[in-house]
Amino acid sequence: MARGRVTLADGAFFVSVLLAGVAVGGGLVVRLNGDDAVASYLLSNLVIGLSAAPCGYLVARAKPEHPIGWLFLGLGIAPLVSAAIAPLVIGGQDAGWPEPVMRAIVTVFSFAWGWGVFFCLPLALQLFPTGSPLSPRWRALGWLTFATALIGTTSTGPTPEYGASSYLVSPWWEWGEAAAGLLAPIVVFLSLAALAVRYKRGDETVRQQLQWLLAAVVLALVINVPSWFSLPTGREILLLLSFALIPTAVTIAVLRYRLFDVRLALSRVLVYGTLTGIVVLAYSAIVAVLNLVLTAAGAPILAALAVALGFNPLRLRVQRRVEQALYGARRDPVQAVSAVGQHLAGEDLSTMLDALREALRLPYASLVGTDGQRLTSGQPDGEVQRLALLHAGESQGSLEIGVRRGERQLSHADQTILDLLSGPLAVALHATRLSRQLRASRDHVLTAAAEERNRLHRELHDSLGPTLTGAALKADGTALAARTNPQKAEQLATQLADQLREAIDDVRQLVYGLRPPALDQLGLIGALRRQCDELGPVSLKVHAPDSLPELSPDVEVAAYRIASEALTNVVRHSTARSAVVSLATDTRSLSLTVADDGNPVAAWRPGVGLRSMHTRAAEVGGSCDAGPTPHGGLVTAVLPLGVEP
Incomplete structure (x- = not known):
């Protein structure tokens, strides 16, 4: 099916070229001059x-399923049929051909061209750029277009x-002509x-395609500005030349709408179109006013001087307004930075990205942190x-940053x-990261405090609580026995003393679990050396510098606990005869x-001791x-000199 449509497109384009050749050749044969070519509509139809036709051919070959290509082929072939017939009308009239032949030629000449202008072109605009109507209700406009073309051509x-x-x-025929004259503007307006x-309902792709057509229409209007005021500029030629902009823009919009940034072209067209209209109006108004007080020769000269003096300031102002609508505040860095900077103070940087996109009219912006976290605004469409x-x-x-459609890179x-x-964005990201770390550290502290309270609760409940309860009962028993059985009271008092000593030991163990007293008395190096002296028959030594930099309490406790657990494992579970504890520091960490x-044995199976060492290291970072x-x-541990918040 697709190959058949491509062949049909080839044939239609060949017919259009053949008709153009017949029109040009026929015009040369009957020796048409310029006025006759214009009067017979040969030039305009060509x-x-x-x-x-070429634009429709390109679209039909590239996208055979798209109706725009076929409609533009029809828009090209219909007037070319009339153009090919025009020399026959003139030549047959001069040669005195029979009336039936001439009527048939005139019928084709009058009937063909209207289907391109009154049907194919409006219908193409109704289906552009997607190839389908806006909704089923808009199909009625297509039938109205067909009816208008049928009435107009017949x-x-x-x-x-x-x-x-x-x-x-x-x-x-007069009623039909009047009806067509009434319906045609309605069809064009709709x-x-x-x-x-x-354009209002469409996405970014549809809008950019429509901007191509808008740029062509505005440029065509600009080219034909002089004809609005009946100035002698050859307005027919300008109108004909400007028509080619419409199918060209539609073809680019359908096939290559990202060819370049159409908004740049549109901004220039709007600027100079507006200026052209203002200049013509200003010139005409000044000439009219000066003609009342000066001679006709002096008024145009003064009007031209006044327009020339005011042109450049006006151009700059109009250009600034148009570019601000299309590109935001990119030509005013202070305004752009100020608009974005207002959103840097809060913790939610996504609003800053929205402000950045709005300030520069960008399709996409995203902040990516070193931890991989991403904040996004908009959708990328093209280069990033x-x-x-x-x-x-x-x-x-x-x-x-997503580059605007049609642009290969940022300006x-x-x-x-x-x-x-x-710079401010980097500071904001750094502050956001510190804020997250602070919250994580606070959560960690709260969790650790809760766990420590739970541990103390268990220890007090399971060890010290029963011991003190038993001691209280012993004290009551001792008081009762002292009255009747002094020997029994003495025995109970001895047991009470033993239980109180156990309670003291339990309290000491709790305090030791929080922070070993040896760290406060001897420091980390001295406490480790005492630990080595107290542990069994294995030869244990400590290699360390004379002094260590100031360590945070958490890091000092973690280092002592990790070394103590490792030494205990050496004594209890290994065949070692000696072990060495080594301490070293650099500018940021303790090794x-x-x-x-x-x-050597197989890999160590993780137990309570190994998990405890990993946990203590991780707790301090x-x-x-x-x-x-x-x-x-x-066993190797690397600990920061201080715990970061």
């Missing part, structure tokens, strides 16, 4: 046909200037209204550029504004290793590795 009056009249001349509604965000020489993430003005924003010379080596067991 220009319309040769503008529309309601032809007598044409004695051609030497014969069409076979379609009827007694009611077709334009359909484009406006489609990345801008690194640095604070104090360190990367805080990146800013991703210098865009880049300048983004460079100005990169702790416990190495023994025990026989460090790491811990433990396992066998060819030379014995090895």
Whole structure:
């Protein structure tokens, strides 16, 4: 089916080229001059046909299922048929051909061209750019367009200037012509209204396609501005030349709407179109006023000087307004940065991204942190550029910007504004990361405090509580026995003293679990050396510098607990005869290793001790590795000198 449609498109384009050749050749044969070519509509039909047919051919071959291509082929072939017939009308009239032949030629000449202008072109506008009506209700407009074209092409009056009249001349042709004249503006208005509604409802793709057509229409209007005021500029030629802009723009919109940023072209067209209209109006008004007080020769000169003096300031102002509508505040970095900066104070940076997109009319913006977290506004559509965000020489993430459709990269003005924003954005990302870390640290502290309270609760309930309860009962028993059985009272008092000593030991163990007293008395190095002296028959040594930098209490306790657990494991579970505890520091961390010379064994099975060492290291933001080596067991811990908030 697709191949058949492509072949049909090839054939239709060949017919259009053949008809154009017949029209040009026939004009040369009958020796048409310029006035005759214009009067017979040969020139206008050729220009319309040769503008529309190639564009329709390109669309029909690339997208055979799209009706726009076929409608533009029809828009090209219909006037080309009339153009090919025009030399026959003139030549047959001069040669005195028979009336039936001339009537048949005039019938084709009058009937063909209207289907392109009155049917194919309005229907193409109604279906552009998607190829389907806005909704089922809008299909009625298509039928109205067909009816208008049918009435207009069949309601032809007598044409004695051609030497014969069409076979379609009827007694009611004047009524039909009036009806067509009434319906045609309605069809045109509703077709334009359909484009406006489609632009309002459409997505970004549809809107950019419609902007191509808008740019062509505005440019055509600008080209024909002089004809509005009846200035001698050859307005027919300008009108014909400007018509080619419409099918060209539609073809680009359907096939290559991302060819370049149509908004740039549209902004220039709007600027100079507005200026052209203002200049013509101002010139005419000044000439009219000055003619009342000066001679006719002096008024145009003064009017031209006044317009020339006011042109450039007016151009700058209009251009600024148009570019602000299309590109936002990119030509005013202070305004753009101020608009975005108002949203940097809060914790939610997504509103800042919305403000950035609004300020520069960007389709997409995203902040990506070093931890992979992403904040996004809009959807990428095309190229995406990345801008690194640095604070104090360190990367805080990146800013991703979606390039506008039709652009391959951001403009210098865009880049300048983004460079100005990169510093505050990096600071905002850094502050956001610190805020998250602070919240995580606070949550960790609260969790640790709750766990510690639960541990103390269990310890007090399970050990100290029963001991003190038993001691209270012993004290009551001692008091009763003292009156009747002093020997029994003495025995109970001895047991009471033993239970109280156990309670003291339990309290001491609780305090020791919170922070070993040896750390406060001897420091980390001294406490580890005492630990080595107290543990069994294995030779244990500590290698450490004379002094350590100031450590946070949490890091000091974690290092002591990890080393104590590792030494206990050496004594209890290994065949080692010696072990060495080594301490070293750099500018940011404390390194702790416990190495023994025990026989190598298989991988250590994780137990309570190993999990405890990993947990204590992780709690202060460090790491811990433990396992066998060819030379014995090895425990390595790297802890920060201070715990970051």
